[in-house]
Amino acid sequence: MTRLTRCSAAELAARIHAQDITAVEVTRTHLDRIAAVDPALHAFLHLDGPAALAAAAAVDDGLRRGDPPASPLAGVPLALKDVFTTVDMPTTCGSRMLQGWWPPYDATVTRKLRAAGVVIVGKTNMDEFAMGSSTENSAYGPTRNPWDLDRVPGGSGGGSAAAVAAFEVPLAIGTDTGGSIRQPSAVTGTVGVKPTYGGVSRYGLVAFSSSLDQGGPVARTVLDAALLHEVIGGYDPLDSTSIDAPVPPVVQAARAGATGDLTGIRVGVVSQFRGDGYQPGVRRAFEVAVSRLRELGADIVEVSCPSFDHALPAYYLIAPSECSSNLARFDGMRYGLRVGDDGGRSAEEVMSLTREAGFGPEVKRRIMLGTYALSAGYYDAYYGQAQKVRTLIIRDFAAAFDQVDVLVSPTTPTTAFRIGERVDDPMAMYLSDLCTIPANLAGNAALSVPAGLSDDDGLPVGLQVMAPALADDRAYRVAAAYEAARDDADGGPLVQRVPDLEVAAR
Amino acid sequence: MPTISRDEVAHLARLARLAVTEEELDLFAGQLEVILTSVARVGEVAAADIPPTSHAVGLTDVFRADVPRPGLTQQQALSGAYATEDGRFRVPRILDES
Amino acid sequence: MTAALMDYDEVLERFEPVLGLEVHVELSTATKMFCGCANVFGTPPNTQVCPTCLGLPGALPVLNGVAVESAMRIGLALNCSIAPWCRFARKNYFYPDMPKNFQTSQYDEPIAVNGSLAVELSGGSLFTVEIERAHMEEDTGKSLHVGGSDGRIHGASHSLLDYNRAGVPLIEVVTKPIEGAEARAPEIARAYVTALRDLLRALNVSDVRMDQGSMRCDANVSLMPRGSSTFGTRTETKNVNSLRSVERAVRYEMCRQGAVLASGGRIVQETRHFDEATASTSAGRRKETSEDYRYFPEPDLVPIAPSDDWVARLRTTLPELPWQRRARAKTEWGLSDLELRDLVNAGALDLIAATVDAGAPAAEARSWWVSYLSQQANSRGVELADLPITPAQLARVIALVAEGALTNNLARQVVDGVLAKEGEPDEIVAAHGLAVVSDDAALTAAVEQALAAAPDVAEKIRGGKVAAAGAIVGAVMKATGGQANAQRVRELVLALVSA
Structure with missing residues (x-):
């Protein structure tokens, strides 16, 4: 039998819809795979096999009745980052604060997935409240990188990326505030997309930094990501920042791109993201990727975006500021953990004890940083100034997109680092998001597509493709063309070269 | 270069309702100092005449019709509570009116 | 403990009072400010809630368009400019009745600024109160304090929270400092709140029931020594829940502050609470650290940019405002200045006009409000407008009399039934078999x-x-x-x- 877990979501869906295989069989196969490898990986915080099989059976029943599939992905298993609310599973955000919290409502993304017949098998591990670049900040222990179990899978969505890379599921949902979809995808050899801000509803996405957070797809192929993008994207009246416009034609763009022609497409290489501080193997892999784009017919130009140098500091003021406010609600009064309620202490004391016990060090650090940046007397110098830098970054993007159709850069400066390597050095950790942050600050679309292995350590490298807001399809087209060419040259998709974990797990 | 004292960290922790330990005060004072020194680079940008951006998308005037929609039942509302009493969330004594 | 009080006349001899009034009004929209939960009063606890107004993780606000229009109409009726662009901000502080531990409110970008309201004083003269701003925000939930004496916060063992009110739309109307009020400061404070209440009622945007908390007044009072041009330190008195209390709270604070200053003391900038029973104010607990609300623009809501057309259209929806109504009543009902003033002072004019608007003849409407209903209000110790009968209900009773279905005597019984909250006039007629027998x-x-x-x-x-x-x-x-x-x-x- 073909290894179903190695199939793309598009292939699985086609076979399920043709009733060549059943969704139940596909789901069961993936659940078996999870059972075999997740003890070594720890990509999942919660699994619900029976519910997943029931959802799959419902898809099969419909198909047997002759109903058309609810969506092009009906019957395909998916892992949901544990930051989206689900009525039938806990939602913990990787935090002790929300251990065992069962939300009374579904996120819009959850609702759309269910309506599309996508089979949600479980919730994936993440840095606590999506703050981190390694998934080591999860209160429930780190996730490991399937390419090397001693290394991190990136973060914050390390669970989603690792689950997809390890063939536990063909699809996952992540969220990207400063790179939390793209950076894990880069270091796990998967495809991760941050859609245009406002393209995917944030209703039910537990907020880290409201003006930056965006949900998006994680997959092993560009087409699969596009198919998932169209399922979760679109206007939501429950999110005031949701864009009331059709989802960009990303599936069409992915299919068009796969024909491999980029003639006339102008690709800008961001000069700010190719200097020192990049792992040599990453830099070389990036240069090879750029050459390949040129071979596909793209016009390559170097583009300077000087404000991008200030993106990282601006981000580390804006995101902590917003998080200090967003996370204020976790106080033990209405839901979640409560600590120290001995009948004598006041609500104020219990709130402080609860927050002290419920949040990990990175979350506390950012809450205090944000509290500082928003304080009277510091606001203008920090938060206010960071928002001005944000304007400059938007202007740099606008000027760049006057010259080119897309911008490219390495997704992250290094390959996956070792577990524990950066935990005591917050600034080193923050550098992981250097190249991904500008797109969050400006709100435009960006993705990471596998760009081979770094020649110095044999670990995956990601190529970031950035497109203007609402032109997500452009990034897909370029990424799909690149993916096809790279796969041809290397004799198959990169991710198929991930070590066999069933052996490794023993 | 910003400096942040242990007392300032303690003040921030109070504002943020975090009952931090003595060890954490030392740890965070050091780390926040490093981070703030780094992020203070935003101040290098000459941006006096640059308008701030609070929202990445340029939407305005997004409104909802004034039409009721079903919310949660009392049971759902209270489902995550640590303690309840008479249909209400039970919380420790509150010190004073805000 | 009662504070030393200075004689009122002496206060005025030595100081000039400066007032600032902040009035919070709950809008009577069908739904809350940021979610589709019903905006209703008196339902079982935590039954008008949803993920958004409970502040559940992941939930987001979406602004109620009618609440925005109400805010703009209030601004226009107060002669304010409507901001061409404004935002909401987050006011960050922890308090258990606030589910998100921040209040979504307008901070430095209110929707309406720089207006005025002319208020009529008892002698018939007008005093113009300058309005600084009217802005939108959301209400908090309600806490019930258990285990202490008489439900007070002090000495309670624990508290119980109900979030039905959380997220109810509020408009806060803030005056500029009111100078020159002199001896009439307490009266002006009361007249201003009365005029604002009448205005809001005419706009039909709020129930404006001070007794139920749908209109709440915070009174800022300071004293400026004669000869000085620098404002004194002010106190903010909260919990002022009736028109009479507004007047009394201002007067009390003037006398208390006068005594403190005369004895060489200093006024502390603080929040004070008004106690209806003793007609005095008392200091709240001092906060050990000064508040730092860390305002920043609300990222979950997009800016509001009212177009000129929109503002112009709203301007056309403004109803006849109280002062316009007064002028019309005078001509149409042929009232003398004195009669008009009596009706205004009794708080009856707008009620009569509303009853007339609901179809009743002016003479009958006037007769009911100034005689029978005024007696009822007096005996209950409430304002006429706070009687639980609406102009529409009274108009129905008057119509039943005109049809011959009720005698005047029966009509009083029906009105009594409405006041006893037994239902609508027709229901009471049916329930008590009060209809005239013509069989x-x-x-x-x-x-x-x-x-x-x-x-x-x-x-x-x-x-x-x-x-x-x-x-x-x-x-x-x-x-x-x-x-x-x-x-x-x-x-x-x-x-x-x-x-």
């Missing part, structure tokens, strides 16, 4: 009985003394508990006697 069979029997009981009277009528019929009509009315149609009874008496 000839029943009336004929009653008339025959009355005639038989008084053969001498019957004889007189027969003899041409038609006026004597009154005695029989009276007897029938008594026998039917006042429910008989007196006109019909009279006709029947005359018919039966001459038969």
Whole structure:
């Protein structure tokens, strides 16, 4: 039998819809795979096999009745980052604060997935409240990188990326505030997309930094990501920042791109993201990727975006500021953990004890940083100034997109680092998001597509493709063309070269 | 270069309702100092005449019709509570009116 | 502990009072400010809640368009400029009745700024209060303090939270510092709140019930020594829940601050609470650290940018405002200045006008409000407007009388029923069987009985003394508990006697 877990979501869906295989069989196969490898990986915080099989059976029943599939992905298993609310599973955000919290409502993304017949098998591990670049900040222990179990899978969505890379599921949902979809995808050899801000509803996405957070797809192929993008994207009246416009034609763009022609497409290489501080193997892999784009017919130009140098500091003021406010609600009064309620202490004391016990060090650090940046007397110098830098970054993007159709850069400066390597050095950790942050600050679309292995350590490298807001399809087209060419040259998709974990797990 | 004292960290922790330990005060004072020194680079940008951006998308005037929609039942509302009493969330004594 | 108080006249000799009034008004929209939960009062706890107003993780706000229009209409009626672009901000502080631990409020970008409201004082003169701003925000939930004495916060063992009110739309109207009020400062404070209440009622944007908390006033008071041009330190008195209390709280603070300053003390900038029972204010707990609300623009809501067209259209929806209504009432009802002033002082004018708008003749409407209902308000110790009867309900009662379905006596019983919250007039008529009896069979029997009981009277009528019929009509009315149609009874008496 073909290894179903190695199939793309598009292939699985086609076979399920043709009733060549059943969704139940596909789901069961993936659940078996999870059972075999997740003890070594720890990509999942919660699994619900029976519910997943029931959802799959419902898809099969419909198909047997002759109903058309609810969506092009009906019957395909998916892992949901544990930051989206689900009525039938806990939602913990990787935090002790929300251990065992069962939300009374579904996120819009959850609702759309269910309506599309996508089979949600479980919730994936993440840095606590999506703050981190390694998934080591999860209160429930780190996730490991399937390419090397001693290394991190990136973060914050390390669970989603690792689950997809390890063939536990063909699809996952992540969220990207400063790179939390793209950076894990880069270091796990998967495809991760941050859609245009406002393209995917944030209703039910537990907020880290409201003006930056965006949900998006994680997959092993560009087409699969596009198919998932169209399922979760679109206007939501429950999110005031949701864009009331059709989802960009990303599936069409992915299919068009796969024909491999980029003639006339102008690709800008961001000069700010190719200097020192990049792992040599990453830099070389990036240069090879750029050459390949040129071979596909793209016009390559170097583009300077000087404000991008200030993106990282601006981000580390804006995101902590917003998080200090967003996370204020976790106080033990209405839901979640409560600590120290001995009948004598006041609500104020219990709130402080609860927050002290419920949040990990990175979350506390950012809450205090944000509290500082928003304080009277510091606001203008920090938060206010960071928002001005944000304007400059938007202007740099606008000027760049006057010259080119897309911008490219390495997704992250290094390959996956070792577990524990950066935990005591917050600034080193923050550098992981250097190249991904500008797109969050400006709100435009960006993705990471596998760009081979770094020649110095044999670990995956990601190529970031950035497109203007609402032109997500452009990034897909370029990424799909690149993916096809790279796969041809290397004799198959990169991710198929991930070590066999069933052996490794023993 | 910003400096942040242990007392300032303690003040921030109070504002943020975090009952931090003595060890954490030392740890965070050091780390926040490093981070703030780094992020203070935003101040290098000459941006006096640059308008701030609070929202990445340029939407305005997004409104909802004034039409009721079903919310949660009392049971759902209270489902995550640590303690309840008479249909209400039970919380420790509150010190004073805000 | 009661504070030393300075004699009121001495306060004015030595100081000039400066006021600032902040009035919070709950809008009577169908739904809350940022979610679709019903905006209703008095339902079981935590039944008008959803993920958004409970502050559940992941939930997001979406602004109620009608609340925005109400805010703009209030701004326009207060002669404010409407901001061409404004945002919401987050006011960050922890408090258990606030589910997100921040309040979504307008901070430095209010929707309406720089207006004025002319308020009428008891002598008929006008005093113009400058309005600084009107802005939108959301209400908090309600806490119930358990285990202490009489439900007070102090000494409570724990508290219980109900979030039905959380997220109810509020408009806060803030005055500029009110100078030059002098001895009339307390009266002006009351007149301003009254005028604002009448304005909001005319706009039909709020219930404006101070007793139910849908309109709440915070009074800032400071004293400036004569000869100085620098404002003194102010106190903010909260919990002022009636018009009378507004006046009393201002007066009390003036006398208290006067005594403190005269004895060489300093006024502390603080929040004080007004106690209705003692008509005094007391200091709240001092915060050990100064508040730092860390305002920043609300990222979950997009800016509001009212177009000129939108503002112009809203301007056309403004109803006749109280002062315009007064001018019209004077001409249309032919009132003298004195009569008009009496009606205004009694708080009856707008109620009468609203009753007339609901279809009642002006004379009847006026008569009800200034006599029977005024007596009821007095005996209950409430404002006329706070009686639990609406102009529409009264107009219905008046209509029932005009139709002959009620006598005046029965009408009072129906009004009593409405005041006792028994329901709508028609329901009360039905429930108590109060309708006038016009059924000839029943009336004929009653008339025959009355005639038989008084053969001498019957004889007189027969003899041409038609006026004597009154005695029989009276007897029938008594026998039917006042429910008989007196006109019909009279006709029947005359018919039966001459038969």
